Amino acid sequence: MNYLLPQYLVDHCPQDERHFACAPGAFIKAWKRGVEIAGPEWFGDGTHDGLQGVASKWDLRPNLVLLNDALGVLSSGQRMFLAAMVSxxxxxxxxxxxxxxxxxxxxxxxxxxxxxxxxxxxLVLHYNGW
Incomplete structure (x- = not known):
């Protein structure tokens, strides 16, 4: 998996260095997949259009107030997935x-x-801090 690393890094860096160099891009891709699955209403501006125009993970921060209010009415799978993402x-x-x-x-x-x-x-594999 090469997330737009220059070829010289791919050729000369140890695998773990390449992994961590690629981690931010891989993280945002995984995060966007999670937002698409969970529903964009819980993240960023809450719109599907907002999901499409994402420039960074900051654009897709979870809406903690909305999520905490809804946690009791969501299915157990939805709650678990959203809570894991929030973590x-x-x-x-x-x-x-x-x-x-x-x-x-x-x-x-x-x-x-x-x-x-x-x-x-x-997300676990590519997490590099928020």
Whole structure:
């Protein structure tokens, strides 16, 4: 997976250095996939058009107030996925949301379908701080 690295880096850098050089681009791609799955209404300006015009992850910050208000009425899978995504943006807020969802550990992610698991896995793999 080459996320627009110059060829000299691809040819001369160790694999882990290439990975971390590519991580920001790979993270935003995974984040956008997660936003598309969860629904853009929970992120950024809350519109599908806003999702299309994203320049950085800051444009797709989760709407914490809206999410916290809706957490009780969402399905268990929606709650778990959204709370896991929030934890990348804000660890403390995400942890509180995960506790409200009954999350006790990584094995609880087994309730997510494959495409949601893949998003979370890619976010973990490419996370480089918010």
């Amino acid at each position: 990348f943006y804000n660890a403390r807020e995400g942890a509180a949301m995960l506790r409200r969802c009954g999350f006790e550990g990584l094995s609880d992610l087994s309730g997510l379908d494959l495409k949601r698991r893949q998003v979370i896995a890619d």
